[in-house]
Amino acid sequence: MNTAESTETARPHHWGPRGTAAATFAGRLTFDNVSLSFGPIPAVRNVSFDLKPGEIVCLLGPSGCGKTTLLRIAAGIERPESGRVLIDDQEMAGNGRFVPPEKRNIGLMFQDFALFPHLSIIDNVAFGLRGLKRADAVKEARLALKRVGLADYEHEYPHRLSGGEQQRVALARAIVPRPQVMLMDEPFSGLDQRLRDSVRAETLALLKETRATAMLVTHDPIEALGLADRILLMRRGRLIQAGTPAEIYGRPADAEAARFFCDMNELTGRVRGGLAETPVGTFPAPGCADGEAVLVMLRPQAFALGPSGLGPEGFVLSSRFIGDASALTVVFKGVEAPLAVRMPAALAPQQGVSTAFTVDPAQALVFTADGSNPI
Numbered sequence: 336m337n338t339a340e341s342t343e344t345a346r347p348h349h350w351g352p353r354g355t356a357a358a359t360f361a362g363r364l365t366f367d368n369v370s371l372s373f374g375p376i377p378a379v380r381n382v383s384f385d386l387k388p389g390e391i392v393c394l395l396g397p398s399g400c401g402k403t404t405l406l407r408i409a410a411g412i413e414r415p416e417s418g419r420v421l422i423d424d425q426e427m428a429g430n431g432r433f434v435p436p437e438k439r440n441i442g443l444m445f446q447d448f449a450l451f452p453h454l455s456i457i458d459n460v461a462f463g464l465r466g467l468k469r470a471d472a473v474k475e476a477r478l479a480l481k482r483v484g485l486a487d488y489e490h491e492y493p494h495r496l497s498g499g500e501q502q503r504v505a506l507a508r509a510i511v512p513r514p515q516v517m518l519m520d521e522p523f524s525g526l527d528q529r530l531r532d533s534v535r536a537e538t539l540a541l542l543k544e545t546r547a548t549a550m551l552v553t554h555d556p557i558e559a560l561g562l563a564d565r566i567l568l569m570r571r572g573r574l575i576q577a578g579t580p581a582e583i584y585g586r587p588a589d590a591e592a593a594r595f596f597c598d599m600n601e602l603t604g605r606v607r608g609g610l611a612e613t614p615v616g617t618f619p620a621p622g623c624a625d626g627e628a629v630l631v632m633l634r635p636q637a638f639a640l641g642p643s644g645l646g647p648e649g650f651v652l653s654s655r656f657i658g659d660a661s662a663l664t665v666v667f668k669g670v671e672a673p674l675a676v677r678m679p680a681a682l683a684p685q686q687g688v689s690t691a692f693t694v695d696p697a698q699a700l701v702f703t704a705d706g707s708n709p710i
């Protein structure tokens with residue numbers, strides 16, 4: 336059963352059968368040194384990337400970092416002040432050229448779904464097919480509505496639909512003209528938390544089916560890790576790092592990028608013989624000179640209980656059950672502030688206990704002391 340059924344309304348909530356959406360010829364989306372400022376605010380600065388046909392990419396970063404502006408530039412809603420935007424090597428913007436949004440063969444989906452309130456659901460979906468004969472447009476729109484499980488809703492109006500249903504109408508409307516590139520701005524943020532997981536999974540399946548290249552904006556790192564073939568990480572208008580979810584999570588470009596994905600424990604280490612020494616263990620720091628100070632970041636899940644005498648001893652200051660895990664704060668000798676530790680609830684020690692821990696070096700990230708470069 337789709338979890339949407341239990342959360343929103345009593346109406347049926349099944350999406351249509353997978354594999355029935357119309358496929359497109361995916362486009363390559365290229366940004367070549369693109370910049371745009373709003374007065375003194377440099378919203379997008381010298382951004383370059385290349386989205387391969389059919390790739391699903393999440394544009395990720397904190398609020399105000401320029402994600403929406405970048406998406407709007409890709410769509411042709413904003414003009415870059417310098418640089419070039421290309422789809423399949425054709426210039427959409429740059430060198431004096433500018434192709435308007437309706438000529439770019441892109442699909443757009445906004446955070447608030449932006450359905451037309453005065454149009455019925457079928458007319459909302461058929462809106463992008465105005466070039467077709469009415470009967471053909473309606474036929475295509477019906478197929479798309481069926482795929483998102485809303486075939487019975489075609490005569491309804493947007494205000495009569497729940498948020499999850501509106502999201503599906505917006506998705507059907509975006510895919511129905513078979514765009515080469517889909518651009519989606521926070522497409523799940525307006526949805527109830529419990530609904531989000533199933534809608535994300537269905538949307539991802541649908542995107543793969545249409546084979547369109549997709550760029551999704553999100554500020555949620557977990558969402559990006561779960562959805563994307565590749566993540567583009569932005570900060571203050573710049574592209575900081577591009578890579579697969581495993582690359583970005585496992586080897587963040589700097590300490591700030593690491594903090595964006597996880598609440599990190601941060602310790603200062605001193606290097607000796609290629610190892611950063613800290614009060615809770617030593618971690619590889621290849622290429623660093625003896626005596627150099629480095630920043631060691633440890634994920635809360637790096638810690639496990641260990642045999643006495645081997646790892647650091649810690650005093651459990653607090654232990655909180657949070658469902659599938661327990662969140663602990665633990666005081667270690669030589670470390671100023673208590674460290675955050677997370678482990679399976681069944682294994683977690685009680686508050687007030689002193690016990691030995693081990694620390695998984697694979698969960699440690701070592702950076703230069705100022706956090707600007709990984710080691």
Ligand SMILES: Nc1ncnc2c1ncn2[C@@H]1O[C@H](COP(=O)(O)OP(=O)(O)OP(=O)(O)O)[C@@H](O)[C@H]1O
Binds near residue numbers: 376397398399404405
């Ligand atoms: N039309 C505009 N006029 C002036 N400033 C703007 C305009 N659009 C965006 N900005 C500014 O540009 C910067 C980037 O904004 P943008 O909306 O692209 O960021 P974002 O990463 O999408 O943020 P959020 O996640 O909060 O939507 C911000 O400082 C924002 O205030």
